[in-house]
Amino acid sequence: MTTPDAAPPLPGFSLGAQGAEGRIWYGEYLGRPAVAKERFSKAYRHRKLDEMLTKQRTVAEARAFHRMGDIGVRAPKVYLTDVASGLVVMERLPGVTARQAIIEAHAAGDATRVEAVARAIGDMVARVHAAGFVHGDLTTSNMIVLAPEGGGEAAGGGSGAAAAAAGEAAAAAEAPPGGSASGAPRLALIDFGLSQRAKASQLLEERGVDLYVMERAFTSTHATCPEAFDATMEAYAGSGAWSAAKGPASAQSRDGTLSHLQRVRARGRKRMAFG
Amino acid sequence: MGIEGSANKVGVGLVRYTPPSESSSSSDGDGGSGESRGRGTYETLSNPRKTYISPAGQGFLPRETAWHHQKHVPALAKLALEEAGLSLGDLDAVCFTQGPGMGAPLQSCAIAARTIAQLAGVPMVAVNHCVGHIEMGRAVTGWGDPVVLYVSGGNTQVICYMAGRYRIFGETIDIAVGNCLDRFARAVGLPNDPAPGYNIEVAARKYAAECAAAGTEPELFPLPYSVKGMDMSLGGILSQLTRDGVKAMKDPDSPVTVEQLCYALQETVFAMLIEVTERAMAHSGAKDILIVGGVGCNKHLQHMMGVMCSERGGRVFGMDSRFAIDNGAMIAQAGILAFQHGTTTPMEATTVTQRFRTDTVDAIWRQ
Numbered sequence: 001m002t003t004p005d006a007a008p009p010l011p012g013f014s015l016g017a018q019g020a021e022g023r024i025w026y027g028e029y030l031g032r033p034a035v036a037k038e039r040f041s042k043a044y045r046h047r048k049l050d051e052m053l054t055k056q057r058t059v060a061e062a063r064a065f066h067r068m069g070d071i072g073v074r075a076p077k078v079y080l081t082d083v084a085s086g087l088v089v090m091e092r093l094p095g096v097t098a099r100q101a102i103i104e105a106h107a108a109g110d111a112t113r114v115e116a117v118a119r120a121i122g123d124m125v126a127r128v129h130a131a132g133f134v135h136g137d138l139t140t141s142n143m144i145v146l147a148p149e150g151g152g153e154a155a156g157g158g159s160g161a162a163a164a165a166a167g168e169a170a171a172a173a174e175a176p177p178g179g180s181a182s183g184a185p186r187l188a189l190i191d192f193g194l195s196q197r198a199k200a201s202q203l204l205e206e207r208g209v210d211l212y213v214m215e216r217a218f219t220s221t222h223a224t225c226p227e228a229f230d231a232t233m234e235a236y237a238g239s240g241a242w243s244a245a246k247g248p249a250s251a252q253s254r255d256g257t258l259s260h261l262q263r264v265r266a267r268g269r270k271r272m273a274f275g
Numbered sequence: 276m277g278i279e280g281s282a283n284k285v286g287v288g289l290v291r292y293t294p295p296s297e298s299s300s301s302s303d304g305d306g307g308s309g310e311s312r313g314r315g316t317y318e319t320l321s322n323p324r325k326t327y328i329s330p331a332g333q334g335f336l337p338r339e340t341a342w343h344h345q346k347h348v349p350a351l352a353k354l355a356l357e358e359a360g361l362s363l364g365d366l367d368a369v370c371f372t373q374g375p376g377m378g379a380p381l382q383s384c385a386i387a388a389r390t391i392a393q394l395a396g397v398p399m400v401a402v403n404h405c406v407g408h409i410e411m412g413r414a415v416t417g418w419g420d421p422v423v424l425y426v427s428g429g430n431t432q433v434i435c436y437m438a439g440r441y442r443i444f445g446e447t448i449d450i451a452v453g454n455c456l457d458r459f460a461r462a463v464g465l466p467n468d469p470a471p472g473y474n475i476e477v478a479a480r481k482y483a484a485e486c487a488a489a490g491t492e493p494e495l496f497p498l499p500y501s502v503k504g505m506d507m508s509l510g511g512i513l514s515q516l517t518r519d520g521v522k523a524m525k526d527p528d529s530p531v532t533v534e535q536l537c538y539a540l541q542e543t544v545f546a547m548l549i550e551v552t553e554r555a556m557a558h559s560g561a562k563d564i565l566i567v568g569g570v571g572c573n574k575h576l577q578h579m580m581g582v583m584c585s586e587r588g589g590r591v592f593g594m595d596s597r598f599a600i601d602n603g604a605m606i607a608q609a610g611i612l613a614f615q616h617g618t619t620t621p622m623e624a625t626t627v628t629q630r631f632r633t634d635t636v637d638a639i640w641r642q
């Protein structure tokens with residue numbers, strides 16, 4: 001799997017990154033910039049478990065585009081799915097990861113931009129949650145800050161560090177001076193392998209855990225700018241997504257979720273860590 | 276000197292630092308922690324310990340465990356010095372586990388540490404138990420910056436060093452893996468001796484071997500696989516096992532055996548641990564993995580991790596029991612690093628704390 005000569009899943013695709021779950025390939029599909037995500041089998045785990053997980057995650061990934069489309073959250077359009085081989089070919093979204101955007105804005109001392117990106121994250125996550133879904137892996141690497149309309153490199157790009165650097169350069173060039181001149185950043189969500197429609201009885205708990213995972217991702221990846229997560233949560237709570245009178249999209253449901261987040265946090269703190 | 280007693284083991288270890296000029300041939304014999312990084316050598320001189328084994332069907336309770344530690348710690352300290360051929364006057368500092376752990380046992384060992392420090396007239400150094408595991412692992416392997424999978428009775432964490440601290444990238448959101456194994460073992464009546472997790476490992480291996488001999492694929496009793504980002508949940512697995520698993524095992528019409536349940540438990544839980552570790556590797560770019568904590572002794576976990584690691588071109592070190600299992604030398608190892616960077620703990624601050632997160636410690640020796 002680390003072999004550089006691993007065969008591309010489609011002709012003309014080149015290896016972008018070796019993620020935890022699989023390989024990310026970049027190329028073109030029917031003339032459009034595309035990403036091929038390949039979840040290969042893991043030799044360390046039992047065959048049946050491996051097949052089940054690969055299938056589950058590939059299906060979840062492929063479904064996300066329509067699910068998200070229905071609720072107005074941008075996600076990559078799916079071009080091709082092959083469940084048996086764990087392959088999903090999708091639209092390559094132009095932009096940089098939210099992780100990169102926050103780190104760069106923070107490094108440049110652009111607090112306004114950090115806050116704008118963070119707020120956009122909070123609002124997007126609220127919309128996903130209000131619709132009864134949980135993402136399952138809410139890290140800032142799984143969110144793309146879309147390049148402004150009419151240009152911009154696709155996130156990732158050719159291969160490895162060079163591509164990342166090119167992406168950064170493109171982002172830097174595109175970023176409006178002061179960071180917020182062209183209005184709120186537009187975000188997209190990716191990496192839906194662990195996403196699911198939460199069971200009604202588990203909704204608050206699942207959302208609480210989803211937020212907890214996000215909080216921990218922020219505190220480990222963006223340890224030096226804690227204000228980012230605060231802004232995210234403020235926007236989450238204040239999102240227009242919570243406008244229904246009752247049900248999962250209500251303010252009441254949001255409040256229940258936030259108190260579940262407290263509970264999940266408390267579980268973490270209470271856990272006695274010995275042995 | 277390091278004194279550990281945060282759970283059911285009590286140990287006293289001695290670690291010596293030898294500056295570069297004097298460090299001749301490395302003494303890699305029995306204690307085996309020759310770390311040489313061009314900046315001298317750390318060497319474990321002695322490391323005796325005792326384990327409190329609770330009665331069958333029971334976990335260890337704070338009070339009995341504290342009594343056990345109180346009874347053994349003076350003799351262990353003496354033995355540690357004797358084995359090393361040293362006396363109290365040779366000590367430079369006494370390190371002790373401040374937490375996390377069980378209050379009463381921690382307290383007993385802290386009192387012992389204060390007494391010894393005062394007798395020897397040397398300063399004390401408070402140590403975080405988890406950091407002790409990590410630093411001992413780094414000392415043994417000589418690996419600079421590994422991803423650490425910390426799996427024990429009370430802990431399930433994936434840790435990476437970042438910006439001055441050991442950061443917890445992933446962890447269990449409910450129960451710890453060792454706790455899950457122990458409670459399952461108790462529910463199905465596997466003995467606590469030598470350790471419940473060990474008996475699960477043996478039973479699972481037996482089932483896998485039987486299947487291999489028969490040329491069949493082992494059955495995988497269905498358990499909820501639950502990974503959330505880099506965190507995981509184990510509570511569902513335990514309740515499924517103690518409810519449906521035990522029922523199936525007792526049902527004469529069902530082929531499910533205790534060995535099969537042990538097998539499924541290990542396959543499922545370990546796959547989750549490895550998945551989150553692999554995510555942390557992908558995130559941090561680190562190539563090497565250190566498994567620490569009591570569950571790290573599990574050979575099957577080490578094997579599975581090895582398979583994942585070799586696919587990524589990395590290395591894995593499942594520590595042997597001398598270091599994976601709680602002991603005094605690991606506390607001395609973390610303590611000596613802090614001590615060499617000017618840290619001592621004034622007597623009035625040598626209190627203990629049951630909750631003490633790894634990521635609250637300033638790892639000044641790494642900065």
Ligand SMILES: Nc1ncnc2c1ncn2[C@@H]1O[C@H](COP(=O)(O)OP(=O)(O)OP(=O)(O)O)[C@@H](O)[C@H]1O
Pocket residue numbers: 017018019020021022023024035037076090091092093094097141142144154155156190191192554557558
């Ligand atoms: N549709 C897409 N458009 C643009 N960039 C993408 C797209 N899909 C993936 N990427 C890039 O590839 C990276 C990895 O993708 P993704 O998160 O889906 O894979 P992964 O293997 O699940 O990664 P991990 O397990 O590390 O989260 C993303 O962080 C992003 O930079």
Ligand SMILES: [Mg+2]
Pocket residue numbers: 141142191
């Ligand atoms: Mg991802």
